[in-house]
């Protein structure tokens with residue numbers, strides 16, 4: 049290894065690469081002396097070293113780096129300002145074996161690097177790849193002049209090429225030092241490529257950001273200019289202020305609105321669109337309506353619930369007579385709801401015939417809880433858009449009835465009454481029942497999506513109460529979610545009490561009358577119930593009471609001498625005309641039946657708008673009688689040679705259901721045996737082909753209806769025994785009930801005994 053001693057020149061924050069030049073200026077005496085010495089004693093040759101730490105003013109020998117570049121002083125000029133400018137030419141990297149001081153000059157003992165041999169092919173591949181990257185770099189990154197391209201060629205040795213690129217690359221001092229300290233040119237290629245590709249990426253990113261910022265800036269400037277212009281144009285057109293004022297008010301309302309952030313954002317966006325839209329475009333109205341909808345929906349306001357159950361009960365009692373079981377169920381329901389997670393309780397559904405107080409009871413629940421109430425009827429709807437709304441693209445679109453109800457009621461926690469849930473129908477426009485399911489499902493309804501409103505609306509605080517006439521007709525999927533509470537028809541006596549204690553006092557006060565001025569005799573009320581109304585509930589009754597009161601008010605006004613009035617049966621007749629109904633068997637009706645027979649071939653004819661199930665019951669009855677003809681004492685030939693016609697009068701009213709089974713059988717037997725059955729006997733029950741009797745529904749109504757029609761004895765399925773408890777005592781006391789399991793029991797009690805008597809008579813007659 050060749051050794052050499054060289055004077056040392058320390059550079060600060062500057063790197064001299066081999067084969068490159070460096071311009072430096074000196075101004076201290078010390079430096080100038082050192083330079084003169086180098087020039088005179090060492091033919092201008094020296095070792096240039098750059099310590100890492102460039103802030104230091106004085107270096108210990110041990111702190112100097114072990115790598116330097118041998119350099120030659122190429123030019124030295126004394127400047128007029130007293131400084132000395134030199135140009136250094138870098139020659140080769142040298143490794144430093146040691147430093148020492150000689151005549152006050154730092155000297156380094158250096159040796160050559162014997163560079164590793166690189167395969168020429170590999171070397172040129174590295175060179176080319178470096179150049180390629182450099183071309184990309186220069187193209188992309190504007191911080192470097194492309195003058196460098198004239199200096200670099202792939203014919204340069206890799207070592208020089210890398211030093212050249214490292215020198216030209218705009219990078220930090222310490223990174224340059226890293227390049228210098230890396231003695232292996234292949235490694236240097238890697239470092240350089242890496243750095244360049246990093247820079248390219250950063251620059252691309254920078255550029256993207258710049259572009260975006262510029263674009264945004266341009267747009268906001270554009271918008272500003274356009275808006276200013278718009279103002280001027282509007283002023284010229286004389287249309288400015290109204291809309292601006294309106295927009296300002298809308299903006300204030302939007303800002304003040306307490307609603308989910310998404311809704312607020314949406315509102316702001318729509319307002320912007322509204323502002324920009326020309327006043328003549330059709331869009332204006334659509335946006336305005338939409339904004340109005342969002343602004344007028346209750347998003348956060350809710351009323352405080354009354355939590356005291358006794359108070360709730362007091363209010364329910366004050367509006368509705370009786371219904372003890374129903375009220376208990378409601379109170380239980382409310383108690384459970386208060387005690388558990390509010391949103392998860394099932395939906396109440398009040399079921400019963402019209403006019404028994406379902407809707408008004410639901411209203412009363414709302415009142416008793418201190419909540420507001422809103423109502424929608426879903427009877428007859430067959431389009432799910434009625435519930436979910438129409439999309440805004442639809443002409444004349446509006447939200448569905450749920451949202452409409454919420455807007456009307458203005459609180460987020462109302463009692464929402466869904467009337468006639470059993471009267472919805474399905475068709476091609478979708479299934480409203482499944483739409484309603486979304487509304488009622490506590491898992492989904494906190495984010496109810498009306499098609500018009502688009503933004504989610506929270507229905508989870510709403511208390512839904514449904515009403516229905518028939519359980520059977522409630523869509524099955526909904527039935528699952530409902531907690532059914534049945535309200536059955538009222539008896540005559542219940543109606544009397546309701547009229548006395550609730551309907552009449554209410555109607556009086558509505559007509560501005562007092563109980564001193566107008567009194568109703570009990571007989572008059574009963575007459576209204578029996579002869580002027582025909583209903584399970586009391587709606588009609590309420591109406592006729594009101595109509596009597598109207599006439600009384602008129603009377604009072606026409607004749608000021610009259611100050612009071614006692615409503616009697618005859619007054620009722622005078623005011624309302626002759627009795628409308630001979631009896632009032634509604635809500636459970638007796639069905640009279642006619643049967644006749646004539647010569648034929650055993651055909652069964654049925655008339656009177658009988659439904660399918662009822663027709664089947666008649667066929668079953670017919671088959672039963674035929675198959676048991678012998679036991680029943682009916683000559684089978686006679687049956688086979690006759691046609692039978694069964695007619696159930698009031699042909700226009702559709703009648704259906706299986707509960708006429710035993711009555712049909714009885715009618716047939718009565719016909720064939722030619723034995724009458726007393727008019728005061730009624731019966732209800734489904735019958736099988738073999739004569740077993742199955743339970744039926746609605747027993748209470750049926751029994752009350754029968755009672756009112758003057759029936760004295762009733763045959764009914766034994767399995768319905770429990771239902772008898774519900775029947776009011778004043779009805780029960782007038783009736784004899786026969787609980788039966790099999791038709792034979794009816795036969796025995798109605799026909800067999802008489803038949804025996806008849807036979808005996810026949811026998812006697814023949815003997816005579």
Ligand code: ADP
Pocket residue numbers: 367368369370371400401402403404405406407408409515546550551585586587590
């Ligand atoms: P539904 O919804 O069952 O058809 P409504 O709730 O409309 O019946 O009731 C009809 C009318 O009868 C209402 O004015 C209601 O106040 C009255 N009503 C019904 N049942 C009772 C009752 N038990 N006590 C007092 N009023 C009643």
